[in-house]
Amino acid sequence: MLAHSNGIEDEPADESDGFAASGGILTVDLTALRANYARLRQEATGAEVAGVVKANAYGLGIEPVAKALWAEGCRTFFVAQLCEALELRPLLPDADIFVLNGLASGTEEAAARRNIRPVLNSLPQIRAWSALAAREGGRLPAAIQVDSGMSRLGLSGQEVEAVAADSALLAGIETRLVMSHLACADEPAHPANKAQLESFRRLAALLPKAPLSLANSAGVFLGPDFRFDLVRPGIALYGGRPLAGERANPMRPVVRLEARIVQLRHVPAGAGIGYGLSAVAEQAMRLATIGIGYADGWPRRLGNHIAAFAGARALPMVGRVSMDSIILDIGDAPLGDGDLVDLIGQNQDVDAVAGAADTISYEILTSLGRRFARRYIGESA
Template identity: 55%
Template sequence: MSGIDRAAIPQAEAGGILTVDLGALAANWRDLAGRVAPAECAAVVKGDAYGTGLETSAQALWDAGARTLFVALLSEGKRLRAVLPAATIYVLNGLFAGTEETYRDSRLRPVLGSLPEIALWTAFCARIGNRLPAALHVDTGMNRLGLAPSEAVGLAETREEIGFELALLMSHLACADEPGHPLTVRQLEDFRAIAALFPGVPASLANSAGCLSGPDFHFDLVRPGIALYGGRSRADMAPLRPVVTLELRVSQVRDVHAGETIGYGAAATASEPMRIAILAAGYADGIPRLAGSSDTRGGAEAIIAGRRCPLIGRISMDLMALDITALPEDAVKAGDLATLLGRQIGVDELARHGETIGYEILTSLGRRYHRRIG
């Protein structure tokens, strides 16, 4: 991302330390694989493995037992192939004209979601005389990518004319994170009916939330993403083990007099004498600006000196303020670290304060941290 070798940024030169626990990532995959057996548990590693680092995270998932992986883009597939020569790799975002040879040369499988894409792959396979594998994506209610159900029915009726290996039939759940949502029930029924038209073709419907929704959703292969990385995938279930820890460095500790304001826009006012720690990170590092606070709304918290303390004032590009008034006077000094994400503060808690989702938090965390991978 942006050409920066993030792991190479020295700790002393960074505003924070981002630690990726590959052991927790592997444990989360094994947990899900056990829950969905006998279905195969794949792994979604798009978005730089949800911000944790594509190559290292994919290797950890492979070592844990994942043999099928999904990315969004062809460029991600090529990176992944370089580290996992034996993996089955699907590219989710469709087939573009002129990329067919790259798919063949890198042994990647396009996920075909339209009749023109199917025609393109069929023509390429005919031209090279080789029925290469691909997945077929059917839309069952997401209205994002995928064939319309009527198109899938028509394709099933002429299946013998398909000029490539149909290796997987898939769809994507839109509301499985909301237990009992009627669209989820409808999508399951529609996908089951479509899958019946393609006997012998492995079928896949479940994302992370689908994995936790019971065996009816598992079919032959599941595709967990956010759950692997410690995010909450269903509103009624606790997340799995946290994978990412984020510690931010204290740049300065300062006193604020009663009545003085803190940060841009004078959004927060000290109602009494305060002590604040200025942390060396901000929205340029992927921390949502809305996670700050004002006189009318609370914000996120961080843990420092063993205690939760609230952020105070607006988060700026490179800095934020933490209210440490409740701590002993000598408890915090410049150079100390405050934990914004970790075992006690998950990505979904920070996301809630930032009025976003855990996915966005993980995939936005940054280019300027010192990274520890282990």
């Protein structure tokens, strides 16, 4: 096994395990994941570091990811929806699990029975959770989210004042966390960061005393003022760049994506290539078709202007991305049918792919499809 200084470990796939049946292989390095958690814990000294594992752990697999984070010492986890919390609970029976979107009406009892904690974002959610606590004859734990300036989720300033004025609203609720979310944390100089920090402090002071949380992945790197008692990294755990414009990514790469060559061909000068014949061979070319496409989450807009890699050699994509295939210009590269090429790896990380697609690394990871063979390596595999 060869280790690269700037890439995921290069460990050949075991074809005997059925990887040959897929068009691509998605490798997740759980050792790198754990190292990223440890790096964030070092950065956020004094604050608890939670793990955001919503959207199937950003597309990488909630079971292996959550268990690896637990092994590294993570004890608090965030998901977006109750269905995700219900999947996570049997995997980590002792974890604190919060549901960022809160609970749909009528699902409160299902959450309470499994010790799942809602993030209460509205007065109706607060009333429903408090009413359940009254019926149960006790108090139920929850987080309360305030809107500090993103206009997405959380109590408005007026609603926070209403809660502060009516102690009965929170009578049955044990406030385990007061939180908000930063809109522009990946741009450290953006004035919204300071404005949201001030707003969060003001609104949190009106609510019951509890641990505070504001920082996401990028927020961890904005400095101690933003970290409070708990930080909630997501993309940084999975190797994504936390801050826009930073040349050096402090996180280790977690993902490698390889695609299999399914056919080779030579075409003459003037041959049209791919749907719409959007590329035309200016000279005789040697082409390889690989077996993934937009049905696997590879953005269609990447046709004609990004490359795959064989080692350090770039293999430009030519023509449009199809549903199940992409065409590469491989020149005289020593490649044959069945060989694997890198789409995400040491020469092209997930942020580079996202930049070429005019999107963000979050979307690339969470779009990766079900047809990839998934392989987990590292000490927690």
